Amino acid sequence: xxxxxxxxxxxxxxxxxxxxxxxxxxxxxxxxxxxxxxxxxxxxxxxxxxxxxxxxxxxxxxxxxxxxxxxxxxxxxxxxxxxxxxxxxxxxxxxxxxxxxxxxxxxxxxxxxxxxxxxxxxxxxxxxxxxxxxxxxxxxxxxxxxxxxxxxxxxxxxxxxxxxxxxxxxxxxxxxxxxxxxxxxxxxxxxxxxxxxxxxxxxxxxxxxxxxxxxxxxxxxxxxxxxxxxxxxxxxxxxxxxxxxxxxxxxxxxxxxxxxxxxxxxxxxxxxxxxxxxxxxxxxxxxxxxxxxxxxxxxxxxxxxxxxxxxxxxx
Amino acid sequence: xxxxxxxxxxxxxxxxxxxxxxxxxxxxxxxxxxxxxxxxxxxxxxxxxxxxxxxxxxxxxxxxxxxxxxxxxxxxxxxxxxxxxxxxxxxxxxxxxxxxxxxxxxxxxxxxxxxxxxxxxxxxxxxxxxxxxxxxxxxxxxxxxxxxxxxxxxxxxxxxxxxxxxxxxxxxxxxxxxxxxxxxxxxxxxxxxxxxxxxxxxxxxxxxxxxxxxxxxxxxxxxxxxxxxxxxxxxxxxxxxxxxxxxxxxxxxxxxxxxxxxxxxxxxxxxxxxxxxxxxxxxxxxxxxxxxxxxxxxxxxxxxxxxxxxxxxxxxxxxxxxxxxxxxxxxxxxxxxxxxxxxxxxxxxxxxxxxxxxxxxxxxxxxxxxxxxxxxxxxxxxxxxxxxxxxxxxxxxxxxxxxxxxxxxxxxxxxxxxxxxxxxxxxxxxxxxxxxxxxxxxxxxxxxxxxxxxxxxxxxxxxxxxxxxxxxxxxxxxxxxxxxxxxxxxxxxxxxxxxxxxxxxxx
Numbered sequence: 042x043x044x045x046x047x048x049x050x051x052x053x054x055x056x057x058x059x060x061x062x063x064x065x066x067x068x069x070x071x072x073x074x075x076x077x078x079x080x081x082x083x084x085x086x087x088x089x090x091x092x093x094x095x096x097x098x099x100x101x102x103x104x105x106x107x108x109x110x111x112x113x114x115x116x117x118x119x120x121x122x123x124x125x126x127x128x129x130x131x132x133x134x135x136x137x138x139x140x141x142x143x144x145x146x147x148x149x150x151x152x153x154x155x156x157x158x159x160x161x162x163x164x165x166x167x168x169x170x171x172x173x174x175x176x177x178x179x180x181x182x183x184x185x186x187x188x189x190x191x192x193x194x195x196x197x198x199x200x201x202x203x204x205x206x207x208x209x210x211x212x213x214x215x216x217x218x219x220x221x222x223x224x225x226x227x228x229x230x231x232x233x234x235x236x237x238x239x240x241x242x243x244x245x246x247x248x249x250x251x252x253x254x255x256x257x258x259x260x261x262x263x264x265x266x267x268x269x270x271x272x273x274x275x276x277x278x279x280x281x282x283x284x285x286x287x288x289x290x291x292x293x294x295x296x297x298x299x300x301x302x303x304x305x306x307x308x309x310x311x312x313x314x315x316x317x318x319x320x321x322x323x324x325x326x327x328x329x330x331x332x333x334x335x336x337x338x339x340x341x342x343x344x345x346x347x348x349x350x351x352x353x354x355x356x
Numbered sequence: 357x358x359x360x361x362x363x364x365x366x367x368x369x370x371x372x373x374x375x376x377x378x379x380x381x382x383x384x385x386x387x388x389x390x391x392x393x394x395x396x397x398x399x400x401x402x403x404x405x406x407x408x409x410x411x412x413x414x415x416x417x418x419x420x421x422x423x424x425x426x427x428x429x430x431x432x433x434x435x436x437x438x439x440x441x442x443x444x445x446x447x448x449x450x451x452x453x454x455x456x457x458x459x460x461x462x463x464x465x466x467x468x469x470x471x472x473x474x475x476x477x478x479x480x481x482x483x484x485x486x487x488x489x490x491x492x493x494x495x496x497x498x499x500x501x502x503x504x505x506x507x508x509x510x511x512x513x514x515x516x517x518x519x520x521x522x523x524x525x526x527x528x529x530x531x532x533x534x535x536x537x538x539x540x541x542x543x544x545x546x547x548x549x550x551x552x553x554x555x556x557x558x559x560x561x562x563x564x565x566x567x568x569x570x571x572x573x574x575x576x577x578x579x580x581x582x583x584x585x586x587x588x589x590x591x592x593x594x595x596x597x598x599x600x601x602x603x604x605x606x607x608x609x610x611x612x613x614x615x616x617x618x619x620x621x622x623x624x625x626x627x628x629x630x631x632x633x634x635x636x637x638x639x640x641x642x643x644x645x646x647x648x649x650x651x652x653x654x655x656x657x658x659x660x661x662x663x664x665x666x667x668x669x670x671x672x673x674x675x676x677x678x679x680x681x682x683x684x685x686x687x688x689x690x691x692x693x694x695x696x697x698x699x700x701x702x703x704x705x706x707x708x709x710x711x712x713x714x715x716x717x718x719x720x721x722x723x724x725x726x727x728x729x730x731x732x733x734x735x736x737x738x739x740x741x742x743x744x745x746x747x748x749x750x751x752x753x754x755x756x757x758x759x760x761x762x763x764x765x766x767x768x769x770x771x772x773x774x775x776x777x778x779x780x781x782x783x784x785x786x787x788x789x790x791x792x793x794x795x796x797x798x799x800x801x802x803x804x805x806x807x808x809x810x811x812x813x814x815x816x817x818x819x820x821x822x823x824x825x826x827x828x829x830x831x832x833x834x835x836x837x838x839x840x841x842x843x844x845x846x847x848x849x850x851x852x853x854x855x856x857x858x859x860x861x862x863x
Contacts, residue, residue, distance in 0.1 A: 113543070116538075116552075216815070217816075227706055
């Protein structure tokens with residue numbers, strides 16, 4: 042019993058003792074607002090150890106807080122103390138969920154830390170579908186409007202990308218809510234949905250004939266996927282990629298922010314991180330605090346227009 | 357596959373993982389051995405303390421607690437005739453008489469070795485079966501998942517002791533708790549009373565700790581009243597034993613060992629049945645198959661072997677279901693599943709192929725926990741007996757403090773502690789009104805998933821008949837109906853036999 046009491050006391054001390062030391066002196070929580078194994082998780086998971094190294098060994102723990110199109114994690118991040126011990130792994134969805142009325146959290150509720158990566162979207166089909174090319178899919182969609190099911194995080198990037206394809210090709214899909222790529226993968230492999238917004242993180246499954254890539258939303262074909270046509274060359278003018286960065290709650294002290302920004306820049310250059318991004322078909326695209334703030338502002342306006350174009354704008 | 361397993365074992369043998377595994381097993385053994393502290397409670401209390409660890413470290417700890425806890429119950433059961441955990445109840449039937457005959461060493465070591473072998477055999481199954489089961493799980497669409505969850509809930513409500521109606525109601529209460537907060541698809545706030553805190557719903561662990569741990573500890577305090585010293589003056593009995601003869605006793609009954617293990621695995625794999633059912637069923641079967649059923653209950657080694665082998669085999673079986681389907685078997689596995697989620701693991705059909713390192717790490721931790729458990733018992737069995745005799749008046753306040761620290765440590769906010777206290781009261785009231793808590797916890801865990809899959813099914817196709825006409829889904833729903841009817845029939849039969857029996861709350 043004494044041991045137990047001592048353990049409790051020790052633990053209490055461990056938790057409360059050095060609150061006032063220099064930043065960072067305790068583990069930093071990085072909120073990923075989707076399930077583990079999704080694309081955002083796949084990108085920030087190798088980034089966390091690089092950031093950890095750049096911060097002099099301070100542990101960076103990933104907390105996957107999924108649900109409701111990533112808005113649960115967003116809200117959690119917004120409500121966290123602005124002390125630099127909570128970071129928020131974010132992508133373009135933050136603008137979209139705001140404009141589609143899914144969430145009242147906007148990018149302006151946070152301080153930008155840095156942008157780290159951009160991943161182009163690829164229209165991905167289930168192995169159980171009968172089409173092998175984009176053309177066959179579009180023909181099928183025209184013959185059976187509203188029958189092809191698309192798994193998407195509603196109101197987020199994975200909803201917008203297929204919606205852009207819909208508009209460009211003049212077809213109609215049916216959307217089913219699957220939050221995050223991890224869940225969509227379970228569903229598409231089992232053939233419970235026909236199409237989804239995928240990316241190069243899923244290349245392994247395509248090589249194993251478990252998935253089909255129909256077309257990629259880049260300007261030019263990706264060197265990793267020379268056989269996958271771009272939407273543009275097929276005559277659908279859709280260029281789309283998802284940019285991922287780190288935010289901190291509004292009010293995080295400037296010295297903490299600059300420390301994080303520095304570490305982030307260093308981590309983005311980490312060769313192990315770069316290698317794992319290359320494997321996932323993601324460009325390391327670093328922007329510092331100022332650059333990212335500018336990017337967010339432009340991107341926000343862009344996404345507002347996009348929401349309006351697609352008829353999804355709610356505010 | 358076996359090279360992955362070997363790599364997993366090699367990985368877990370590093371001190372970085374071995375130490376958490378060892379500590380987990382030790383804490384599990386102690387928690388399992390302490391009467392009144394269930395495995396569920398031990399796991400709930402340990403979980404918040406693993407947050408800072410990397411996923412495999414955390415999961416190795418939790419696996420250790422699970423394995424250790426399942427074996428630890430045997431020690432108390434055999435030595436003082438009180439099951440340390442509910443699933444060890446059948447071990448008391450023969451273990452305690454054996455102790456009374458002056459063979460306490462034989463009794464507990466029969467239990468510990470049987471646990472070890474039952475668990476290891478189940479481990480082999482665990483590794484072989486996860487892949488094929490995951491392939492089946494991939495075929496499960498939203499309809500099938502919805503029906504599977506409904507089946508799990510109706511099973512657990514039907515199988516609990518006491519009133520079926522209260523079992524079902526408890527499940528509904530669990531589901532209702534999950535309604536609070538933003539809806540899981542469109543993020544519309546529900547019953548949040550305008551507060552930011554409730555936007556994300558009631559935090560899972562504080563609710564769990566409150567309902568389970570707090571409520572049970574409160575009832576324990578109530579029961580104490582002055583009678584607590586009745587069990588206290590236990591002299592440490594001699595535990596000397598010839599391990600060879602105990603091992604011979606087990607291995608000379610290979611059929612019994614294999615059959616009990618199989619029963620344990622099967623009950624474990626089926627969602628929502630749980631450890632107590634496994635041991636009771638294995639014990640019952642052992643008695644039926646035995647040439648001398650009259651010896652059961654009087655210190656028959658076969659009773660101990662059947663009970664303990666199935667108890668730990670059940671752990672392996674339920675780990676399969678968690679990893680392949682992401683569905684908890686009972687309250688313990690529900691918390692294990694929560695632990696995986698908290699450590700960033702999305703269990704499900706793709707888990708093993710996407711995270712082989714962690715999956716095989718868990719397998720390895722599961723296998724290694726068994727020899728560790730035997731090792732700890734070899735050194736510590738006598739000490740455990742001391743722990744068991746700690747007066748509850750000292751034990752309970754300490755566990756209560758741990759509960760509160762655990763809840764606070766989650767996010768370092770006081771709201772979580774308030775939720776803990778609130779649900780502690782709710783749980784206490786429910787226990788008082790003789791509601792079983794297992795269906796409530798399952799409802800709490802499955803609530804979001806049921807809702808999401810129901811909505812997905814409807815979004816995919818508006819035809820509601822698909823729930824019945826899709827074969828797997830229809831079959832599962834039919835099973836749900838059957839399980840409720842079966843429970844009704846069983847309750848009626850029981851009522852005919854026994855009148856009012858004073859039932860313990862089902863944990």
